[in-house]
Amino acid sequence: MSGILIIAEQRRGELRPISLELVSAAQGLRRAGEEVGIAIVNLAPENFVKALSVAGVDEIVTVKVASAEFDPDTFESAVGELITQRKPEVVLVAHSVDSFGYAAALAARHGFGFATDVFQIARDAGDLVATRAGYGQKVNVEVDFPGKSVVLLAIRGNVFKAPDQPGSPRVTSFEAPPAQSRATGREFIELSAGDDVDMTAAEFILTVGRGIGEEAKVAQFRELADALGATLGCSRPIADAGWLPKSRQVGQSGKTASACKLYIAMGVSGAIQHLAGMKHVSTIVAVNSDAEASIFGVAKYGIVGDVFEIADELRRLF
Amino acid sequence: MKILVAVKQVAALDEDFAIRDDGRDIDPDFLIRDLNEWDDFSLEEAVKIKEASAQPVEVVALSVGSDEVDESLRKCLAKGADRALRVWDTAIEDSDSIAIARVLAAVAKREAPDMLFAGVQSSDQSFASTGIATAAFLGWPHAAVVSNLEYAPGAKLALLRRELEGGLLHEVEIQCPAVLTIQLGINTPRYASLRSIKQAAAKPIEVLSLADVGLSAADVGVAGSLSRVRRMYVPDKGRAQLIEGDAAHQAARLAEIIREFKGAAA
Numbered sequence: 001m002s003g004i005l006i007i008a009e010q011r012r013g014e015l016r017p018i019s020l021e022l023v024s025a026a027q028g029l030r031r032a033g034e035e036v037g038i039a040i041v042n043l044a045p046e047n048f049v050k051a052l053s054v055a056g057v058d059e060i061v062t063v064k065v066a067s068a069e070f071d072p073d074t075f076e077s078a079v080g081e082l083i084t085q086r087k088p089e090v091v092l093v094a095h096s097v098d099s100f101g102y103a104a105a106l107a108a109r110h111g112f113g114f115a116t117d118v119f120q121i122a123r124d125a126g127d128l129v130a131t132r133a134g135y136g137q138k139v140n141v142e143v144d145f146p147g148k149s150v151v152l153l154a155i156r157g158n159v160f161k162a163p164d165q166p167g168s169p170r171v172t173s174f175e176a177p178p179a180q181s182r183a184t185g186r187e188f189i190e191l192s193a194g195d196d197v198d199m200t201a202a203e204f205i206l207t208v209g210r211g212i213g214e215e216a217k218v219a220q221f222r223e224l225a226d227a228l229g230a231t232l233g234c235s236r237p238i239a240d241a242g243w244l245p246k247s248r249q250v251g252q253s254g255k256t257a258s259a260c261k262l263y264i265a266m267g268v269s270g271a272i273q274h275l276a277g278m279k280h281v282s283t284i285v286a287v288n289s290d291a292e293a294s295i296f297g298v299a300k301y302g303i304v305g306d307v308f309e310i311a312d313e314l315r316r317l318f
Numbered sequence: 319m320k321i322l323v324a325v326k327q328v329a330a331l332d333e334d335f336a337i338r339d340d341g342r343d344i345d346p347d348f349l350i351r352d353l354n355e356w357d358d359f360s361l362e363e364a365v366k367i368k369e370a371s372a373q374p375v376e377v378v379a380l381s382v383g384s385d386e387v388d389e390s391l392r393k394c395l396a397k398g399a400d401r402a403l404r405v406w407d408t409a410i411e412d413s414d415s416i417a418i419a420r421v422l423a424a425v426a427k428r429e430a431p432d433m434l435f436a437g438v439q440s441s442d443q444s445f446a447s448t449g450i451a452t453a454a455f456l457g458w459p460h461a462a463v464v465s466n467l468e469y470a471p472g473a474k475l476a477l478l479r480r481e482l483e484g485g486l487l488h489e490v491e492i493q494c495p496a497v498l499t500i501q502l503g504i505n506t507p508r509y510a511s512l513r514s515i516k517q518a519a520a521k522p523i524e525v526l527s528l529a530d531v532g533l534s535a536a537d538v539g540v541a542g543s544l545s546r547v548r549r550m551y552v553p554d555k556g557r558a559q560l561i562e563g564d565a566a567h568q569a570a571r572l573a574e575i576i577r578e579f580k581g582a583a584a
Contacts (some may be wrong), residue, residue: 011482011486032518034539037468058564069488070488070557072450072459072460072461073459076454095446096483097462097463097481097482097483098482099481100438100446100447100450100462100463100499101450101460101461101462101463101480103447103450104415104416104419104446104448104450104451104454105414105450105451105453105454105460106454107447107451108416108419108420108451108454108455108544109454111544112543113544113545114414114416114447114545114546115544115545116444116445116446116447117444117445117446129548130545133444134442134443134550135329135330135331135344135443136330136331136441136442136444138330138331138552139337139344139550139551139552140551140552141549141550142547142548142549142550142551143545143547143548144545144546145490145544145545145546146546148544154421161436175461177512179347181490182459182492182493182496183459183461183490183492183493184490184491184492185488185489185490186485186488186489186490186491187488187489188482188483188487188488188489189479189486189487189488189489190486190487191485191486193488201581202541204557204576204579204580204583219497228576236502236503237502239503239504240502240503240535246485247485249485251484252483253481253482253484253485253501254484254485255484255485256484261579261583262575262576262579264572264576272444283575284558285570285572285575286558292333296557296558297556297557297558298558299558300445300558300559301558301560301561301571301572301575302557302558302559302560302561303558303560303561303568303572304560305565305568306565309565310565310568310569310572312565313565313566313568313569313570314569314572316569317569317570317573318546318573318576
């Protein structure tokens with residue numbers, strides 16, 4: 001049992017950036033003489049060889065399957081067979097919607113050591129130790145995998161920085177056994193049709209969260225955002241309740257505030273899925289009545305106070 | 319027809335809390351318990367399907383835990399579940415999500431539902447793996463992060479949408495019975511009426527032992543898990559620079575930050 005195997009992710013023909021973050025995550029675990037391999041499971045896996053040729057990768061394994069997009073049965077079967085034959089010590093996948101769909105099943109079926117949403121990996125006297133968060137991100141939890149010869153870890157995104165240097169790994173192919181798929185993928189649907197706002201282009205965003213309490217309060221913050229010249233955004237519960245369109249949702253399943261430079265979060269507690277869409281912004285100001293809210297962990301400036309009072313006072317100044 | 323809904327009673331930390339003496343978990347005295355937010359949506363989805371169905375459908379809520387979990391199961395009964403099941407044995411303590419999934423699968427084999435729902439993840443430990451591991455133990459088709467579902471009880475196929483990252487959905491047709499993990503926002507969970515809360519209080523909760531579901535102590539706990547907690551600790555967090563003073567003062571400083579940004583952007 002040796003070596004590190006990464007399972008890359010693609011969607012609609014594009015490599016997902018988190019695939020390369022996994023390459024960096026692997027480097028800290030690599031022991032002398034140990035190799036890092038990255039497998040791409042796809043109908044046309046050879047299309048991804050160029051994008052996967054980065055520093056830190058020794059081998060790219062192309063795994064040809066019948067499905068062009070993620071399919072749980074196909075992935076479980078192909079990745080399971082690959083691990084069984086190669087016996088890596090550690091397998092890294094992304095903590096993503098696709099891996100939610102097969103990694104736990106794979107680990108359960110084969111009895112691999114298993115942990116998800118891992119943001120730190122280390123070795124302690126030969127034992128692999130993974131760190132994840134618990135109790136709504138309030139504590140860190142170190143887990144280990146006694147007696148497991150293969151450990152499968154799902155790694156949190158935006159923690160490890162993808163390598164920026166190219167590499168020249170060797171390319172091999174793996175013959176995956178044909179899988180019996182019990183689901184049929186159909187079309188992809190873009191969620192954000194119908195609203196003209198582009199959260200990914202906004203430089204100044206004012207976001208409201210559950211802390212605003214009721215739908216009637218949305219108007220006050222819309223008016224404030226207009227007065228400030230900010231784009232109004234929201235966290236998931238606000239969009240789920242239909243108070244603002246889904247296209248204004250910032251976070252993992254919504255939009256990433258890619259171009260944002262100033263982000264004011266009002267009444268947003270800071271669930272990890274929300275942080276994924278905005279924690280990179282250089283100036284984050286959090287306004288929340290709960291001094292313990294997670295949002296204060298990523299904000300540059302914090303205001304502990306009543307969001308409505310702050311909003312009223314701020315409105316007077318513009 | 320039957321839909322089994324696996325639910326979890328989650329725990330949030332009280333304002334003050336202490337780590338247990340063995341350093342591996344929180345002292346339970348400092349935990350505030352509630353039904354997992356995701357499970358409110360999966361239960362609602364099952365109840366909605368039942369209400370829309372021409373044929374009789376039974377919605378069964380299932381949880382693993384000690385008698386304190388009954389509170390959450392009663393909530394499920396009040397919101398439309400017909401029956402509630404709970405599995406417990408002290409050997410289940412220290413189980414990870416995979417060992418819990420083994421228990422859920424054992425109950426599902428006994429109950430033989432037409433569909434099994436679970437939440438995408440729990441709000442406390444956020445493994446996002448229990449439902450899909452349950453499917454593996456059952457050998458059933460499965461789909462994760464379902465944000466839209468068209469399913470008639472007893473149908474051989476269901477049409478669903480998986481909610482992917484970045485505002486994208488993927489439409490999938492899946493064979494049934496299946497395990498689906500349900501995402502927030504798939505529906506609007508109802509509030510329980512006072513009357514239904516009263517009725518739920520009188521309904522029995524069926525309690526099963528490991529032996530009842532055909533498992534032994536070796537299938538659960540650390541022995542039946544794929545990971546083991548070594549240590550739990552409070553991390554040193556990056557901390558925002560707090561703007562102090564009254565609301566007028568705080569807002570004035572915020573206005574300055576906004577004007578600095580606008581000056582730099584201009």
